[in-house]
Amino acid sequence: MDQLDGQETDKGLSLGTLAARAIGKFLLSFALVFGLFCIPMTVIGPGYVRAFCVLGNAILPEPESAQQLAFRLDPARPSQARPWQAQLDVEDRQAGTRVVMPLETMSLTYIPLITFLALALATPITDRRRELLILVPGFLLTSTITLLLVTLSVTSILNDLSPIRLFNFGPRVMGVLGVLFRALMSPGMTYAVPGLLWWFLVRVTRPPRSTGRPDPRARSATRSRP
């Protein structure tokens, strides 16, 4: 879509038609790439959950004393119905309480990541450097955001439904976290958050518009073409 900037309409096509075609082509590419990422969903679920748990256990803090909370991530018991489910085991050794919380890794992490990747790969950009500038930081940012969303959901759910508190920020901050949780964890936001991030990166990395005067270097390059 971005490539339309500066496109000429001398082929009898209006800019609107060109834009509609570009949008249609982009949507088709997005659907194809997204579909490709969705195909292995039925197979890779258990493997993805295992990888998620290994990575999560590496990030989660080790309790240094009996007063601290102990965390452990494990794949949920093998189940045909929920192959993407992990469970977070939180134990408050001091109080002697323990909470096991299910985490649906597909909607929490996998779908936002493939949504961003599909958007980035479907974007019609010919400049490889710009493509990498969107893809690499965007993927890292989406991963960070999903990690924050997982933390936010764990914190909010534990705070609302269990006697265990991960953080004790006071009622106001916890209220803000609760609003963030309800706003960001709704199903539509699974797609909207990576979509907004992609849009932001596409706009920020947009090259400057030409001044209208023909670039002499570009003209000579065109002439030299057979």
Next chain:
Amino acid sequence: MSPAGRPLRDRRASASRVHERVIGAARRNRASLRFGIVFASLASVLFVTYCFPYSKSGAAETFFQWYLRGYAWLAGSLLSVLEPSIKVAGNQINGRFSIEIVKNCDAMEVNILFVSAMLAFPAAWSRRLPATLAGLSILIAANLLRICALYYIGIYARGAFQFAHIDLFPLLLVVTAVLEFILWTNWMDKRPTRA
């Protein structure tokens, strides 16, 4: 050569080039930046209004309960065209399959993002307001169809209910909102202004 070892003039020139690039990028993206800030501010206000943990007995929560009941009544009325046995009780639709309309079943997140993006778009208010209202109406109609489709998925393909509810339909709604935004903003740009 390390930066510390470079002559001061070179470093100043380099800093000046970086400064020019940053300013240039900011100028180029000024319209996008303005749109982004207004969009984010509007969306934040609307999300806080919708997601705030109101007191259960307060006026706001009562309003939202009535609103959800209205939504259930609308979806139930639509379903009763094909299923006369449908009964709506409060925010519950009961028939061959039961559905409870709670917050987020109204696809409010998609509505909020759409309305914020439309209102942040730089166009005349005489075009922006009707376009926003028309677009919002289409989104609400699409969501009512989603609820009806979920009812039938619940009856005939219960195994696919969760997938359709959590993964498929939200994607379709977001795509609908984005397409609507593109079409409406295109319409707002095209329509000639009266002198």
